[in-house]
Amino acid sequence: MWTLVLNCGSSSVKVALLEPDTGAVAVTGLAERLGTAGAALRLDVSGERRVVDLGGGSYPAAFAALLAGLDELGLRAQVQAIGHRVVHGGEAFSVPATITPEVLDAIRACSALAPLHNPANVAGIEAAQQAFPALPQVAVFDTAFHQTMPEVAYRYAVPEAWYRQHGVRRYGFHGTSHAWVAQEAARMLGRPLTELNLVTAHLGNGCSVCAVQGGRSVDTSMGLTPLEGLVMGTRSGDVDPGLHDFIARQAGLSLDQVTAALNRESGLLGLSGLASDVRELEAAAGRGHAGARLALDVFVYRLAQAVAGMAVALGQVDALVFTGGIGENSVTVRAATLARLGVLGAGVDDDANARAVRGTPGVISAPGRLTTLVVNTDEERMIARETARALEAGA
Structure with a gap:
């Protein structure tokens, strides 16, 4: 299943269209400096690079240019699903989740825990939904892999109310990377x-x-x-x-x-x-x-x-x-x-x-x-x- 993977930051979107079982990559890209005069989308295909000036545009302009680029390359029809990197899922998500209005609201609710990341993730998801309204979209959380930590590892020695009322605990990040390399290490060994x-x-x-x-x-x-x-x-x-x-x-x-x-x-x-x-x-x-x-x-x-x-x-x-x-x-x-x-x-x-x-x-x-x-x-x-x-x- 060809999957479009999106990693949306505050002023950038990293893109990859790949087949998860084989690892085959059809295209990679980066939209950067979004919201500035230097905003541009770079797409790399088979060793060739294409650059599109976004004219200061933000997420909608980036996704419109991405769609046009995929159409030009004849790749849009191959996209069967979209996977989003989401930085913080709090305690609400221990596994990836298909994005629904309720899931999107839960991601927004975690913004206080990741104010530099989750709002950008939400903005990217909303733009992707507009660009690909018919495709299923999934949120994959950096924090989810660490939800198996025992309480002795994730609790801070702070007032109980801080945890119960405000979610003050250890969550961990880079979960997708740690999970991937653990699997690869086992395979290599x-x-x-x-x-x-x-x-x-x-x-x-x-x-x-x-x-x-x-x-x-x-x-x-x-x-x-x-x-x-x-x-x-x-x-x-x-x-x-x-x-x-x-x-x-x-x-x-x-x-x-x-x-x-x-x-x-x-x-x-x-x-x-x-x-x-x-x-x-x-x-x-x-x-x-x-x-x-x-x-x-x-x-x-x-x-x-x-x-x-x-x-x-x-x-x-x-x-x-x-x-x-x-x-x-x-x-x-x-x-x-x-x-x-x-x-x-x-x-x-x-x-x-x-x-x-x-x-x-x-x-x-x-x-x-x-x-x-x-x-x-x-x-x-x-x-x-x-x-x-x-x-x-x-x-």
Whole structure:
């Protein structure tokens, strides 16, 4: 079943038309800078790129251009379903859901938990419904995979009323990626997923680790929002909650300004004073840039701590899995992380680690050490699969 996968952000829409069983991809695309004079849609087909100027348009203009592009390519008739990435489903959704007015209202109700993401997801869904009114559409939630976490893992030690009345708990994110790479790791190892205890590390501009026991999430590093946990590209990860009040008073900032700085000016960027991209930081560190070296060292230290912490949830770790832009490509980050994880019996095979870049997955651990793999994530294909399953199940 050819499925159109849509990932709608505040000013962009990522697009992929693919067949979930085979992984065949007919077209990929990106509409970006929506609502600005530079708004444009890029479609990539068989190595060729087509760019359409959207004239400052937003979601409706992007979807109209997408429809026209699919018609021109003779692909519109192949689209049989649409799968939407939705960031936050709260406690309402533990599995993907066919989009109905009630489901859309529930997604809107989660907007307070993801104010930067869910409103954009809703706007994209509404535009897609107008563009493809006859097609079934499914919401696939980043948070759903983590709804199997036990209460001891998802509850904060805060007043009970905060949880009961306002939903203050740990939800976790990157669920589609963690689920995909866990399945792929089991396939690569030739073992049933139900028998494995895995720690999966999704490392990109956003980063999180997850403890996957028998294919189910039992703990993860992100929490109420995607700000909790690891050091990320521009996000701080874990900080003392008292920091907000302290820096607001000392620097004369509002709560919104502090939160914005922790999301957009912190992490690797904040520590290095240079960049949020690990590739740039590795190059700068090689030239002796102290801030870049510090940022990478802190990133690795916090990552190793989090991986070791996931072992508590699992009891034992059968394998560690790296994925995401950093996880799939940074030989240095992987090696440095494994060097800090001797407590788990980790050790790197330098030659295998060096080969596992640019889309080449594989085992990178030294013989006799904790099995460690690099696995390419494929969130679009996972969303397409989940969309097909939801429709088959009548969810």
